Amino acid sequence: MRRQLIALGMLCGLLPGFVVHTHAxxxxxxxxxxxxxxxxxxxxxxxxxxxQEPRAIASTTKxxxxxxxxxxxxxxxxxxxxxxxxxxxIEGTSLYLKPGxxxxxxxxxxxxxxxxxxxxxxxxxxxxxxxxETFVGWMNQRAQDLGMTNTHFSxxxxxxxxxxxxxxLDMAKLGVACLQNPTVAxxxxxxxxxxxxxxxxxxxxxxxxxxGCTGMKTGYxxxxxxxxxxxxxxxxxxxxxxxxxDRDDWNDHKALLDYGxxxxxxxxxxxxxxxxxxxxxQGSLLHMASxxxxxxxxxxxxxxxxxxxxxDLPDQAEAPVVQGEIAxxxxxxxxSRQVGQTYLVWSGSARRDVVKERPVDSPLDFxxxxxxxxxxxxxxxFSKAGTVSE
Numbered sequence: 001m002r003r004q005l006i007a008l009g010m011l012c013g014l015l016p017g018f019v020v021h022t023h024a025x026x027x028x029x030x031x032x033x034x035x036x037x038x039x040x041x042x043x044x045x046x047x048x049x050x051x052q053e054p055r056a057i058a059s060t061t062k063x064x065x066x067x068x069x070x071x072x073x074x075x076x077x078x079x080x081x082x083x084x085x086x087x088x089x090i091e092g093t094s095l096y097l098k099p100g101x102x103x104x105x106x107x108x109x110x111x112x113x114x115x116x117x118x119x120x121x122x123x124x125x126x127x128x129x130x131x132x133e134t135f136v137g138w139m140n141q142r143a144q145d146l147g148m149t150n151t152h153f154s155x156x157x158x159x160x161x162x163x164x165x166x167x168x169l170d171m172a173k174l175g176v177a178c179l180q181n182p183t184v185a186x187x188x189x190x191x192x193x194x195x196x197x198x199x200x201x202x203x204x205x206x207x208x209x210x211x212g213c214t215g216m217k218t219g220y221x222x223x224x225x226x227x228x229x230x231x232x233x234x235x236x237x238x239x240x241x242x243x244x245x246d247r248d249d250w251n252d253h254k255a256l257l258d259y260g261x262x263x264x265x266x267x268x269x270x271x272x273x274x275x276x277x278x279x280x281x282q283g284s285l286l287h288m289a290s291x292x293x294x295x296x297x298x299x300x301x302x303x304x305x306x307x308x309x310x311x312d313l314p315d316q317a318e319a320p321v322v323q324g325e326i327a328x329x330x331x332x333x334x335x336s337r338q339v340g341q342t343y344l345v346w347s348g349s350a351r352r353d354v355v356k357e358r359p360v361d362s363p364l365d366f367x368x369x370x371x372x373x374x375x376x377x378x379x380x381x382f383s384k385a386g387t388v389s390e
Contacts, residue, residue, distance in 0.1 A: 025261055070181055132156065216231050257390060279317050290347035290348065297332060
């Protein structure tokens, strides 16, 4: 195998003229005690302030509640459930659930995320886990799965004690996971909806105020202050923004999102199906076989960052090769840091149509093996071979 390291900005031929176009934008000053701006596709952190410090997160907790419930329930949200008395009378924002009433799972999930119903959170926890404590255990396990290393939940709604906390970085990871769940992502992007006689309006003002906003969740308690997780999409790039204990969160999110889209635009490093190399081919009339990227690779780049491409391909290949099968791989790096990778696959198929001729040991090799030669055939063959003379 050979490895090639190529500066994308220097490429010609297969990858002509890769240039990073960005604006030299400065990071805004924000009022938040902790903040993070993350690129959802790659997980790159574009802005961070006290990002790993555990803090109270208030109702942004419900992002995890919704994610765990949606994963448990699957896509069937039309099922109705009967509300138990222990799920009612929860303090704070409420759907005012009543013991004995029946309600769909869909209404509970929308009421959880749009109206921020604390009773809806407890009801979903009880429905899924059998008891709230079991469900909260699932929340903490899911946090571990997502790499949320500075997080612990003690309830499903964010009203919890000093043992209920998360960092801004962890909440950004949770936000990305929520966007990857179709059910949760759809609910988060909903502005208003009427379900079973309940008019539910999203508390996230950015859905009306910021172009490209795709949703997320607000929160407030006296202990946590104002908390906000938001997401927005522009030109194929999705960003997740988190602020904890921020008195000016709406404006801070707008400023941070603008900064991210401007200073770290998404750059396509390789398109799915794009030819990225050729390999000499043995045993085929086709002397070279092309390879292409199996999937699109993109990364948010800031001004001045140079990407290099490391191609791992064989020096030559033996036919046959089959279109779509793996031929090698390619990695993309900024300095020594890998920012993307994909397999390289054969662009087309090539059969083995050049074979070595078998050496002829005797003129008899020309004859069919099943038919004994006649005297005349043997004489003719040996005569052609120059072994007899008349």
